[in-house]
Amino acid sequence: MELTTQQLKEKINEYKKKLSVTVVAHFYQRDEVFEMGDITGDSLELAQKTMADNSEFVVFCGVGFMGQSVKVLSPNKRVVMPKAACCAMATMIDGMQFDASIKALNEAGIQNENILPITYINSNADVKAKVGEMGGMVCTSSNAKKIITTALMEGKKILFVPDRCLGQNIANQMGLKSCVIGDGSNVADADIICFNGFCSVHQLFSVDDIKFYRKKYPGILIAVHPECDPAICNAADFVGSTSQLIKYIKDLDENQKVAVGTEFNLVNRLRSKNTYVLSSTKPECPTMNETTLRDVYDVLKSIDDGAPLNEIHIDENTQKWAKIALDRMMAL
Template identity: 60%
Template sequence: MIQEIKNLKEKNNVLLVAHYYQQDCIVEIADLVGDSLELARKASSSNEDIVLFCGVGFMGQSVKILAPKKRVFMPKIACCSMARMIDDTYFDKSIEILKSYGIDEVFPITYINSNAEVKAKVAELGGVVCTSSNAKKIMDYALKQNKKIFFLPDRCLGQNLAQSQGLKSVVLGIDSKEDVILSDVICYDGFCSVHQLFKVEDIEFFKEKYKDILIAVHPECPPEVVQKADFVGSTSQIISFVNGLDDSQKVAVGTEFNLVNRLRPSKNGIQNTFVLSSTKPECPTMNETTLQDVLNSLNAIDSGEAYNEIILNSDVALKAKIALDKMLELS
């Protein structure tokens, strides 16, 4: 099957890309592996005419936005639960609520984990897209606009970012109108179902079990978890941090299982890298894509019967690209 996949890729000039959270069998055959923005940038500038993206829907959209002339397909258009928590209608309703509070001007920042329509809405208000790795740079830029910052859809990333810069944050729909008015950063009430699994109790367990163990977590984790971690960073930053540790240094990592499981394999039966959870933090939608799905998709492309192509409204794509390009410029 793997050789057949390789032959079909070469025959049809297809670039196969996979997010870090994909199953090992997908990662092993991919031409590019990375986080969402890294893949979008590299895939959009590649020489191949067709991109086959193994990930979740908004990631395939990002490639199409940055490289509209490429054809982008996905073996499975899996959803990101966080991205599903907001759409253009919910965005408009949130802005209406803020206006009813007397907040007429906001500077919106949308996490890249959002669909193209939301990115376009953000662009219309002069806002920017961010990732977990460049969020601080984007926040620094936003603060210079002298407007109330509306961060969406991940409340945890927004809260953690605000706290790291000494800013007051609230969650729209949870905190009071008075607190919203007095805040610096207003967060939409979205979250990552996987990173919500990590608890302070997990950190305490590992700290009690292993002396001098380090805790590394993703900023999508709850604020109370992030506060107790030794290192906080994006997926790529976590990989660099863990790989830079001495082999004998124990570390517990708070992010998706597939990625953590590939970090620093055990040596001589000694395991020094652990998943920071009592349950398996596996993203169900990232794990939907199988080798058979990849093969089926390539066969469909080869026969001229391709499916799951990413098609975007041209106006939406153009506006979303403005917000993405601004992020790239600021990064």
């Protein structure tokens, strides 16, 4: 029997009362799923908040690397995902591609002892583990500048994976030289050497979009995520992580118009008026939007049946080194 949205919500709430579960939802989830979250936030925020949660099961509504981060930081918890969705950026690099990037630096005359890798949290556990083994650490979009500033004190070249845009934007903010592996640049001349990964959603925004809104609404502010192309960030009034964007827009006068360059579901929830999506197309993350209310219901039912769906498991060595990489970040 097909259940209505309201019936699904009621059954989900019944399971939440019955079972030792906490439903966790990322800001980019569709509204009806986001509303079911006991804990909501961005990727690292969710992992940190669940560390203090006492439920046996974490039902993580998001994408794979986020659920993995919860499992790495809270290995005794059982983490299940309503939908086994994968972040496109995170899938752009794996352990083998990380090793190939190190090899490319070696061939450019940069030895391992002179490389300090940093991985954006939008990466899978195997990449985080590789980074941890080499003495590196994880960063988020909100703390990347602080992490890179600290890392540069070691006098090494920074290998930044997987998001080239975040790496380049931080380099621009700090007045450093960056390059992308494979773009023909001499990597030995760069301070920050970026892997050629990107967020498909944040690539949808263009400088023409900014020009359109500035012309249509004189005085409008432009606020974007640092996963956007450097040309977009350079033309914006504010660049910040998901949580920083939320605070920035919340603090604006209600009559101040603002166009926001990030995922549609988040922008749509920010405020009821004078907020626009900085795109001529709907910038909706396809993998974040894979999770439905029915998926949440199904995974809760599977827990109740004693056969949890989509449970995350990480091997011991990956768990160890990925946690070290995350712990180094949180220590700062």
